[in-house]
Amino acid sequence: MIQLLLIVPIIGSLLILPIQENSIENEKKMKSIALTTSLINLIISILLWVEFDSSTSDYQFIYEFNKLSFCHFNVGIDGISLYYVLLTTFITPIAILSNYKNIYKNIKYFLISFLILETLQIAVFVVLDLFLFYIFFESVLPILFIIIVVYGSGENRIRSALLFFLYTLAGSLFMLLAILQIYNNVGSTDFQLISLSEISLDSQKILWLAFFLAFAVKTPLWPLTGWLYRAHADSPLAGSILLAGTILKFATYGYLRVLINFLPDASNYFGPLVQTIAIVTLIYSSLATIIQQDTKSLIAYSSIAHMSVVVLGIFSNTIQGIEGAILLSLGHGFVSPALFICVGGVIYERTGTRIIQYIRGLVTYMPVFTILFFIFTLSNTGIPLSLNFLGEQLSLIGIWEKSPIISAIGATGIVFSACYSIYLYNRISYGVYSPHLKPLRDITRQEFNILISLLIPTIILGIFPNVILYNIHLPVSTLLYY
Structure with a gap:
């Protein structure tokens, strides 16, 4: 199958x-x-x-x-x-x-x-197999590079594509060295054989840092965030959807499958460092999001903030935290593409601009779109009945058991998220209709169906999360380290 x-x-x-x-x-x-x-x-x-x-x-x-x-x-x-x-x-x-x-x-x-x-x-x-994991992890780079260069819309798309390619390739070279070292010591790169082998703490620390650098670039965590918003801003809409929906989840999966699974002692040792980096990333990206004037860049920065909460949950060493991180990453995979479709698809195709100052009062001519945009904006803030809400709450509850201070600081991300999300929605949707715009048509049936397709799993899984939790509970429980 x-x-x-x-x-x-x-x-x-x-x-x-x-x-x-x-x-x-x-x-x-x-x-x-x-x-x-x-x-x-x-x-x-x-x-x-x-x-x-x-x-x-x-x-x-x-x-x-x-x-x-x-x-x-x-x-x-x-x-x-x-x-x-x-x-x-x-x-x-x-x-x-x-x-x-x-x-x-x-x-x-x-x-x-x-x-x-x-x-x-x-x-x-x-x-x-760890070596094949590396190959496929890297194999998306040249194709995405071509997509951004050939089909992208920004004037700086070549620079953005190069930054995306070089950032992720450079980080992953350390992962390749770590994989070769594991093969040298274990004699295999098979997942199950590696999980059964004993690796000393000192070796784990070095290997962990190499893998973490590769995954931190892909997440991305501060200070390696420079490529993401540029890649989103200059790529075609489909490229932004894939980047936000699935490519950013490579790092989440890598944390769970490689770092915590194969290098548990080093993950425990470096846990406070990761939590600190995640908090810095959360605050930095949230403040950077608020001042963005390009709609796609704003959504891209908000993705960084949400992924930093995912990292907090993953390294909480609790079932609630890890399961919350998985739920939040899946919820982000629905909501973030929907927001890119709203601002980089529906609005951009009709107005020809992504600069927020030129877009105002869309509710005048686009009431149906405004309602859907509002629902996804609230979901992005983590409102109850959305999958994002459960993911954020479980992630923060999980980290609370280990470090209440980190959890309390991480909870500020919810406030920041409400600030930049509602601020964006209010500026675009309401107020006097922009004099720079002609009367715009509301969303088409195809656009409506695409957005509804993303909304349904966001709400249904937010109400019935056991659909996911039922299958992940056992594998997550095996990831805990003591």
Whole structure:
């Protein structure tokens, strides 16, 4: 079943490849193939979820390919990776639909890029080999680089793409060195063999720092945040959706799967350092968010603030904290793409600008959009009945058990989040209608359906979180270190 998830997008790409971009009919055919392929993958992942056995913490649906002497391709999922796979297969068709009508050149390669990205992202969450994890972790970089350069809208998109590429590549080089050292000591990079091996505390500390640097860039944590808002501001809407929805979750998954799982003593040792960095990141990014004048940059900075709360939960060494971090990362994977669609899609396509001062009084002509934008804005602040609320509360409750002071400071993020989110919504939606804008049409049916598709899981999972918690409880309980 897992191999189908990896193969289906590749098959879709091969079907699109021979089609020529010489007519509107061919373009529609390519878009239909890409969308259908991503929806088939979503259905397969849902079937995987239905058949998943929550009574065990072992890896399930394991598939091995041992015919290559230089590579042991081993895949499987547990309760944690299951939901990140579901998130990836859910966000990919939404990303394709978000740029369905406003990409006019090189459509074929645009669609193929996103289908290949889906396979690579799923592979990150299902591989059970540390070296392959590194390969797939890094393999998204060149494709995203090309997407930002070729399809991005900003004047500085080449600089933004280079920063994104160089930041993440440089950080991950240390991870590669750590993986080679583990292979030298253990003799294997298989997840299960590494988890059974004994690594001394001194060795763990060095390895932990190497892995942490790679994941801190991807999170991102201060002072390595410079690439994110630029990449978001200059990438196409679909690129921003993938970055916010799934790419940022690579680090969350890496913390859980590698640092805490394989290097528990070092994770315990460096816990206070990580919590301090997360708090600094939270306050810095929240204050930076409030002063942003570009709507996409503002949402990008708010992503940094929310991911810092996720890091607090992960390193709380409590079941509540880790489960809260997973819930918040999933909730962010729904709400942040929705906000990018609102400001970088709906508003930008109609106004041609993302500068907040030029946009005012949208409720006059766009009442339906304003309501949806308001709901997602509240969800971004962590209002009750949203998945973000449960994630933030559990993360902060988990860290409270270990350090009430860190938890109290971390709770200020909720106040900051309310400040910049409501401030953005109020400036854009209300007041006297901007004299710089012509009368605008409300959202189309397609835009409405995309936003509703993101809203439904945000609310339903916020009311019934046990849908997720039921499957992650056992694997999370094995991550606690004493």
